[in-house]
Amino acid sequence: MTATLTKPVAGPRTLEDLLLEKRKFAPSKKFKDSAHANSEVIYKEGANFVKFWKKRAHELTWSKKWKKTLEWKAPFAQWFVGGKLNVSVNCVDRHLTTWRKNKAAIIWEGEPGETRTFTYQQLSREVNRFANGLKSLGAVRGDRVVLYMPMVPELAIAMLACARIGAAHSVVFGGFSAEALRDRINDCQAKILVTADGGYRKGHVIPLKQWADEALQEAPGVKKVIVYKRLSQSNPAAWTEGRDIDWNDLVREQSDFCKAENMDSEDLLYILYTSGTTGKPKGIMHTTGGYLTGAYATTKYVFDIKDEDIHWCTADIGWVTGHSYVVYGPLANGATTLMYEGSPDWPAKDRFWAIIAKYKVTILYTAPTAIRTFMKWGDDLPAKHDMSSLRLLGSVGEPINPEAWMWYRKTIGKERCPIVDTWWQTETGAIMISPLPGVTATKPGSATRPLPGIQAEVVDENGKTVKVGAGYLIIKNPWPAMLRGIYGDQERYKAQYWSRFPGYYFTGDGAKRDKDGYLWLLGRVDDVLKVSGHRLSTMEIESALVDNSKVAEAAVIGKHDDIKENAVFAFVTLKEDVSAAGGNRQAVIDELKAHVVKKIGSIARPDEILFTAELPKTRSGKIMRRLLRDVAEGRALGDTTTLADPNVVKSLKEKYEHLES
Ligand code: WT7
Numbered sequence: 282m283t284a285t286l287t288k289p290v291a292g293p294r295t296l297e298d299l300l301l302e303k304r305k306f307a308p309s310k311k312f313k314d315s316a317h318a319n320s321e322v323i324y325k326e327g328a329n330f331v332k333f334w335k336k337r338a339h340e341l342t343w344s345k346k347w348k349k350t351l352e353w354k355a356p357f358a359q360w361f362v363g364g365k366l367n368v369s370v371n372c373v374d375r376h377l378t379t380w381r382k383n384k385a386a387i388i389w390e391g392e393p394g395e396t397r398t399f400t401y402q403q404l405s406r407e408v409n410r411f412a413n414g415l416k417s418l419g420a421v422r423g424d425r426v427v428l429y430m431p432m433v434p435e436l437a438i439a440m441l442a443c444a445r446i447g448a449a450h451s452v453v454f455g456g457f458s459a460e461a462l463r464d465r466i467n468d469c470q471a472k473i474l475v476t477a478d479g480g481y482r483k484g485h486v487i488p489l490k491q492w493a494d495e496a497l498q499e500a501p502g503v504k505k506v507i508v509y510k511r512l513s514q515s516n517p518a519a520w521t522e523g524r525d526i527d528w529n530d531l532v533r534e535q536s537d538f539c540k541a542e543n544m545d546s547e548d549l550l551y552i553l554y555t556s557g558t559t560g561k562p563k564g565i566m567h568t569t570g571g572y573l574t575g576a577y578a579t580t581k582y583v584f585d586i587k588d589e590d591i592h593w594c595t596a597d598i599g600w601v602t603g604h605s606y607v608v609y610g611p612l613a614n615g616a617t618t619l620m621y622e623g624s625p626d627w628p629a630k631d632r633f634w635a636i637i638a639k640y641k642v643t644i645l646y647t648a649p650t651a652i653r654t655f656m657k658w659g660d661d662l663p664a665k666h667d668m669s670s671l672r673l674l675g676s677v678g679e680p681i682n683p684e685a686w687m688w689y690r691k692t693i694g695k696e697r698c699p700i701v702d703t704w705w706q707t708e709t710g711a712i713m714i715s716p717l718p719g720v721t722a723t724k725p726g727s728a729t730r731p732l733p734g735i736q737a738e739v740v741d742e743n744g745k746t747v748k749v750g751a752g753y754l755i756i757k758n759p760w761p762a763m764l765r766g767i768y769g770d771q772e773r774y775k776a777q778y779w780s781r782f783p784g785y786y787f788t789g790d791g792a793k794r795d796k797d798g799y800l801w802l803l804g805r806v807d808d809v810l811k812v813s814g815h816r817l818s819t820m821e822i823e824s825a826l827v828d829n830s831k832v833a834e835a836a837v838i839g840k841h842d843d844i845k846e847n848a849v850f851a852f853v854t855l856k857e858d859v860s861a862a863g864g865n866r867q868a869v870i871d872e873l874k875a876h877v878v879k880k881i882g883s884i885a886r887p888d889e890i891l892f893t894a895e896l897p898k899t900r901s902g903k904i905m906r907r908l909l910r911d912v913a914e915g916r917a918l919g920d921t922t923t924l925a926d927p928n929v930v931k932s933l934k935e936k937y938e939h940l941e942s
Contacts, residue, residue, distance in 0.1 A: 356778065363546070445542065506525045740752050834853070
């Protein structure tokens with residue numbers, strides 16, 4: 282179960298390159314003067330991590346104060362033990378007794394261009410009515426509700442409504458296929474699914490209801506399906522009487538008030554599935570008090586969020602970034618969060634810049650993949666728009682290369698906006714390593730230091746601290762927003778995160794620490810891929826490939842890609858009768874790509890498929906992915922002495938070079 286570790290060096294981002302990075306940018310006086318955190322004192326405060334987090338949690342609204350801040354029975358943590366609160370009260374109700382009642386909570390823009398704004402008061406009404414609607418369908422505290430929605434405000438409303446009645450939500454990204462949705466619904470045993478007739482992406486309709494219907498053919502536990510009608514009347518979705526309910530019909534007669542459940546700090550808030558090193562996605566569990574404390578405090582300090590801000594996190598809510606920094610973090614702070622439904626290149630490649638200018642966005646949080654793509658599209662597009670409202674820029678999801686960081690700083694931030702490169706994971710719930718924009722000097726390509734209250738370190742193969750140099754990134758102490766385990770599989774939780782370096786949380790990432798104590802993330806060292814910021818497992822894609830009747834064996838690797846970080850490269854051995862039949866190679870490639878899309882979703886579609894009669898294996902039968910990476914990336918082959926037959930990989934390399942030329 283433990284991850285197989287490779288050398289922690291990703292693509293062209295070598296340690297030597299990073300050591301040469303000398304540029305350093307201190308916070309401007311102007312920024313510092315008004316920042317929530319503006320001195321080293323906060324790092325010192327963080328040294329006593331229990332006390333530090335206790336102070337942050339006190340800023341939330343609790344109906345009952347906790348007795349003990351941390352109960353740590355490794356690897357199981359309980360935070361704010363005995364405390365009671367409700368997340369929807371913290372994200373909505375508590376702002377209604379202040380002037381923020383009439384402040385914009387959510388500003389939404391649809392891909393076709395519509396816009397809607399919800400004040401905190403309006404949001405409260407919708408959340409309460411939908412919460413009552415869920416209850417009228419039999420949802421009770423402790424249930425799980427799956428949300429399979431486009432980026433519309435109703436998704437945030439449904440999340441908050443679940444939190445209000447004490448049901449855990451599990452949001453499934455709208456880009457996942459029917460089969461992926463089915464597996465997630467069944468794993469968490471949901472009885473209610475909330476979906477939409479569809480959404481828009483690059484001008485096309487994403488037929489969510491159709492995919493949901495397919496998924497439900499093999500998910501008999503779901504008794505009710507709530508459908509938000511986002512499309513025009515000309516696109517009616519198929520309807521199952523007695524099971525399907527129109528969102529508007531459901532809420533029409535509901536009261537504006539639904540009593541918020543008094544939740545225990547450790548009650549489940551949500552499950553979010555993510556890819557690990559095996560074929561089966563993991564249901565990461567996040568609880569109420571700790572998660573909200575983490576999301577709240579990191580939004581406040583890392584984004585330095587203020588009442589005047591328009592905070593735009595471009596991530597889809599289907600990923601953890603959207604949970605913490607589109608919904609929970611900004612709303613717990615009483616801030617204004619912007620949601621955009623669609624693609625950055627629709628109808629034109631300057632859509633993001635147009636949105637920033639239109640709404641006067643002040644904080645932009647996006648992914649290196651997007652930044653590198655914008656760089657490629659050229660400086661003329663951002664130059665066409667007035668983006669002087671921007672005051673802070675963030676990056677998340679993959680390592681950002683210094684060139685992209687500098688472009689972001691100069692072309693988008695006009696050298697005025699601090700950049701926060703934020704490292705974290707679905708499992709960590711909230712940002713863990715990042716500059717504090719009013720305190721920490723930044724270096725292009727470094728996530729800088731662990732946040733106050735977080736003890737992240739680099740260790741060697743044996744778990745010994747590496748003061749200066751490369752190794753594996755671990756976390757030493759528990760933190761409030763940490764995962765509470767894997768839904769239905771706590772053994773996997775222990776094995777996956779706590780066995781490689783006993784006593785420490787193992788992140789799966791390689792990192793380097795420089796002489797100033799700055800951290801430089803080097804990418805995954807296990808079989809997890811990051812494709813345009815999306816997390817996928819090589820095993821998951823391999824399972825999808827061998828599920829096709831033509832395939833005997835498959836090995837998938839992440840090939841370095843200048844834009845996407847990883848491209849999906851599959852080495853496939855076809856069954857003998859298929860390969861003997863010869864036939865149309867391209868047709869088989871297309872069929873296999875379509876098969877992966879059907880099993881997982883278009884985000885997992887292989888970029889390249891190379892057929893091979895055999896895969897390079899060790900004498901004990903293990904596929905040597907390291908050598909497959911050498912083949913795919915056109916490098917000289919590394920050590921082949923442990924292979925059963927070194928000729929297999931040599932001829933594979935020749936074959937690929939021949940195809941390439
Ligand atoms: C993996 C987690 C929660 C953030 C969104 C992705 C990589 C994330 C950075 C960064 C270098 C990063 C790591 C991590 N990653 N942020 N700033 N610099 N790498 O969450 O899908 O759970 O993926 O994303 O490899 O382990 P996720």
